[in-house]
Amino acid sequence: MKEAPVPTQTVNLIPSGSTEPMDAHSIKVACSNCNLRELCMPVGLSAEELVRIDEVVATRRKIKRGAILFRNGEPFQSLFAIRTGFFKTCVTAEDGRDQVTGFQMAGEIIGLDGIVNDHHTxxxxxxxxxxxxxxxxxxxxDLSREVNALQHHVHRIMSREIVREHGVMLLLGSMRAEERLAAFLLNLVQRLHARGFSRSELVLRMTREEIGSYLGxxxxxxxxxxxxxxEDGMVEVRxxxxxxxxxxxxxxxxxRQSTI
Amino acid sequence: MKEAPVPTQTVNLIPSGSTEPMDAHSIKVACSNCNLRELCMPVGLSAEELVRIDEVVATRRKIKRGAILFRNGEPFQSLFAIRTGFFKTCVTAEDGRDQVTGFQMAGEIIGLDGIVNDHHTxxxxxxxxxxxxxxxxxxxxDLSREVNALQHHVHRIMSREIVREHGVMLLLGSMRAEERLAAFLLNLVQRLHARGFSRSELVLRMTREEIGSYLGxxxxxxxxxxxxxxEDGMVEVRxxxxxxxxxxxxxxxxxRQSTI
DNA sequence: CGCGGTGTTGAAAATTGTCAATAATTGTGG
DNA sequence: CCACAATTATTGACAATTTTCAACACCGCG
Structure with a gap:
């Protein structure tokens, strides 16, 4: 099992050469120039379409650790593509119980829940x-009426989220604790690896309680x-x-296979 | 607690006066003439848009009890709007475990899972x-590029499914058996009531095992x-x-409130 | 009328949760 | 930079919940 040469997990996947402008409008936020584009945006765009696509992103926004990007009940206006950092999403029941519904990392889109009723849930x-x-x-x-690939891309992103949640339902509905945690770790490391990180090492950004909430x-x-x-020698944890x-x-x- | 006058649950919500044509093309399938339209389709369409919308439905298809509308792995081509009847959707893990991911009734759309990878999952x-x-x-x-309301409607339907699944995750992740079953019954009867059935009586179309699979x-x-x-006098079950x-x-x- | 699928119920086992004590780590302020 | 507080993580003992296994009842249908 070969290890890929691996950046540390805290390296941010920002486009080389693009630093944050202090004078806001100088360097335009540009998908066409973003190395996460293949994660957020459709592939195979024409040069012209690429330019149009840049219009999708209005601004960027920084969120400090622990801060809230959007909250249940807030009016929905925008989707958010994660450029750097790590999020959790959670729903809250009337009685106060809450449930982490997902952990999201660079290149993933959040806010889809807000579309149906014009406010976040x-x-x-x-x-x-x-x-x-x-x-x-x-x-x-507006843009996806003009750029065909964008329309399909939006549909795909939403469908992907539905399929992901099917997987979580399978996990919550029919797996035991060990199976859930193993599936969780493999999923996380796989997604990190797709972003250039190690396929065997990871840093959890969430507490045990948040993992537990996600895994039921x-x-x-x-x-x-x-x-x-x-104990079983399958992982090291510090x-x-x-x-x-x-x-x-x-x-x-x-x-559920025997390990023999 | 007043009971609404209630049709039996087996009454089908088909448009009055539209019988199935034996000579297939004589009576065109028409959303504009369907009494489920407000469930499947956007509201507030202009007369012209209504006509366009009819193009969305290519054909109708009858499915016998126990038959499969689409199956994991099959190529994805169409979404399906349920006119009559009752479906379950389920995912299957590699090891054969399966999980019911939802029960769907008249007016609901299924097949959204297939969009992301062009095959059903x-x-x-x-x-x-x-x-x-x-x-x-x-x-x-194609149509949703022309009919604005349809575009938004598709987004809303997918978002609604995402939100529904958040609710299921909450149920599976943090509720106990009684809570899950109570939530399940209330949800079913609420959806049936929205379709003109009783708010207190229902006929389960699925086995205990299927309910169990859905509820984990x-x-x-x-x-x-x-x-x-x-025993507690909350329901009658025959x-x-x-x-x-x-x-x-x-x-x-x-x-989780005390019943006092 | 009996058969297969479905549903109910009991008793024991397995899994997970709860409560509690303690340790390790991180953040904060002096 | 250190010490203290607060948060987070680990572990044990016990309790609660759910599953498993088994027996049996019920129903619909040929």
Whole structure:
């Protein structure tokens, strides 16, 4: 199992050469110049379309760790593409229970929940300092009438979220604690690897409690399950630093195969 | 608590005066003439737009109880609007586990999962004889570039599905058996009531096992929980016929309030 | 009338949650 | 820079919930 040469996980995937302008309008926010474009935007655009696409992003916005990008009940206006940083989204029941519905990283789009009723139905919280591209939804609508690929892209993004949530439902509905945590770790590391990070090392940006909320487990169960994985030699865990030693065993756990 | 005058649940919400043509092309499938339009289609369309919208539906298709509308892996071409009948959708893991991801009834749209990768990722199975409107997705795309309201409607439908799934994640991630079943019953009866059925009586179209799969419980747990609700005088259950006697208590269970 | 699928119920086992104590880490302010 | 407080994580013992296994009842249908 070869390790890819790996940047540390805190390296931000910003376009080389583009620094933040202090005089706001000088360097225009430009998708066409962003190395995350292939994650956020459709591929195979013509040069002309690329220029149009730049209109989708109105501004960028920085969010400090712990700050809220949008909150349940707030009017919906824009989708957000994550440029750097890490978010969680969570819904809250009337009785106060809450549930983490996802963890999102660079290149992923959040805010889709707000479309149906013109207000957000969940909270998005930055788990580390972050920056997002603000994409006003009416602009997306206008442009996707003209740029065919954008229309399809929006549909695909929403469909992808639906499919992802199907996977979470499967996890929550039919997996046991070990299976859930193994699936969680593999999913995280896979997404990180797709962004150039290690396929075996990761830094968790969330607490055990947040992991537990996402996985439908109590934080103590998450902690115990980590400990069991360590005992079994499948991972090393030092606080939030996790090194996966045996991907195959983790996969076997998720897929309920015997490890023999 | 007043009971609305209630049609039996097996009455189908078909437009009065439109019978199925035996000579297929004689009576055109027409949304403009369908009494489910307000569920499937955008509201407030101009007369001209209404005519355009009719182009969305290519054909209708009947599905027998137990038959499969689409299956995991099949190429995706169309969304389906349910005209009559009742469906379940379920995903299957590599190891064979499966999970019911939803139950769908008249006016609801299925197939959204297929958009992202051009093939379906779940199965849709008719739980009773059913009829669907077949809406080729490229037609939807073309038309929604011209009819603004349709574009927004498609976005809303997908967003609604995302929000619904957030609710299921909350249910699976943080509710106990009684809470899950109470929430399930209230949700079903609410949707049926929105379609003109009773707000207190319903006929379950699915088995205890299918309910259990959806709710992340074993069928025995579902059965026992039904029995407990009956003991407590909250519902009457005769096989799949359920009468809700105390909606408030069910709501209190979902919301974790004491019943005092 | 009996058969297969479906539903109910009991008892024991397994899993996860709860409560509590303690340790480790991080952030904060002196 | 250190110390203290607050947050986060780990672990144990026990309790609650759910699953598992098994037996049996019910229903609809040929």
């Amino acid at each position: 969940c909270d998005a919280v930055a788990l580390e300092d972050a920056e997002v591209c603000v994409m006003p939804f009416d602009r997306i609508g 487990l109590k934080l103590e169960t998450v902690s115990r399950t980590f400990s069991k994985f360590v 606080q939030r630093h996790v090194r996966i030693l045996d991907t195959d065993s983790l996969r076997a756990i998720v897929n | 779940c199965d849709a199975v008719a739980l009773e004889d059913a009829e669907v409107c077949v809406m080729p997705f490229d037609r939807i795309g 419980l074993k069928l025995e747990t579902v059965s026992r929980t039904f029995s407990k609700f009956v 096989q799949r016929h359920v009468r809700i006697l105390d909606t408030d208590s069910l709501r209190a269970i979902v919301n």
